[in-house]
Amino acid sequence: MSATLQAIRGMNDVLPEEAARWLVFERKVQDLFERWGYRNIRMPLVEHTALFRRAIGEATDIVEKEMYSWRDELSGEDLTLRPEGTASCVRAAIEHNLLYDGPKRLWYAGPMYRHERPQKGRYRQFHQYGAEALGYPGPDVDAELILLCARLWQELGLEGIRLELNTIGSPEERARYRADLIRHLEAHYAALDADARRRLHTNPLRVLDSKNPAVQAVVAGAPDMMQYLGEASLAHFEGLKQLLAAAGVGYAVNPKLVRGLDYYNLTVFEWIADRLGAQGTVCGGGRYDGLFALIGGKPAPAIGFALGCERLIGLLADSGRAPAPRPPDAYVVHQGDGTLESAFALSGALRAAGFAVVQHAGGGSFKSQMRKADASGARLALILGEDELRAAAVTVKPLRDGRPQWREPQATLAQRFPELIKAH
């Protein structure tokens, strides 16, 4: 395989069988977003590196080691393949002054790029659908987004997904908490591993969700974020929890859920599927009231989430809910002088009437054409040979039921077709 070209590591081809699942999934997601009043926005895959460095944060794993960044030789600009969508979305909102007449609900979709070691549910090019509610202070819209997710799992037929919720307060509250947390971690410095020590001053909140038991023992005795929250932050969190409870959406408050991006404040949440192994988070999001100002815009509150297509579609595949692709209604078999032109006319008429028609291409014997007709899954084979051509007719052969074949006039075929495809 060394001599032949192959796809970049961690960037996968989605072959037709799986792509069929993608199409069904994407239609459902898009439809749901639109029904809830979210409007599509499409941003470029490439942005100035500075956007992500500022928005996501210098001390995050994404910026430290996962971005596809390069200097464009033609322009001299520092560019990056987007590792996530929120930064681009907010940049676009600021650049086009989208909030000039009030808050906006937006959704986007597409590939994201992170240079990580691939494993199940984690790829270097992966795909997200994201929703962003820009200009809403919440917590009403916080609840709306979470309810939207819950509804989506329902419509997709997914079970076994749980919601984890937390609040990380305002920047000021978090700063005070952070200072005390650092003090606590320093007091137990000997028990920390290399990762925790490195993060101690750059991003101490990240130490909270370490899976290292020794570090967790230190974390267990760490100060509690809830104690640092002011009245407004507490009210926001309580308001959200009440709305979720009233809507019947279950959740677990996870005080160690801090999430990896710097721009979050107050509400953070993750939807987690236990059946996916180590990469179980299928959807994650949170509030980012500071991001607009951070990247040079007029301050505006906002919240959003992104969901992972590969992981969710993987869940759909596991639960045996893979959608069967629509088989053609008819497969057109043709052989003999002048039949190809008639076949195109016939197929065209049926397609114009809204039917799914595959017309044989590539030559081959009559037998092989019939084999293809069967393999296509079509209800009917429409046979057009020289005999039929002379009679301006077509032979209709049902392939999925026991009816014998018969002849139909070409002129009325499309009109009568709904009757013909019915099995008796």
Added chain:
RNA sequence: GUGACCGUAGCUCAAAGGUAGAGUCCCGGAUUGUGAUUCCGGUUGUUGUGGGUUCGAGUCCCAUCGGUCACCCCA
């Protein structure tokens, strides 16, 4: 980036240092123009790649590429 396991036909897998195989799929045929069943026949390939050990390597060793899972982190 770290670690473990694994790379043989398009796919699923055999071959325990001695001639590379099976199933499936695909293609052709079984009296004129009729599928899926059955029967007959056919191609499956630089054993991921490059070195090394050996009389001899799919098999052992090294490197490399790729895959899988986990760590890290996240979608």
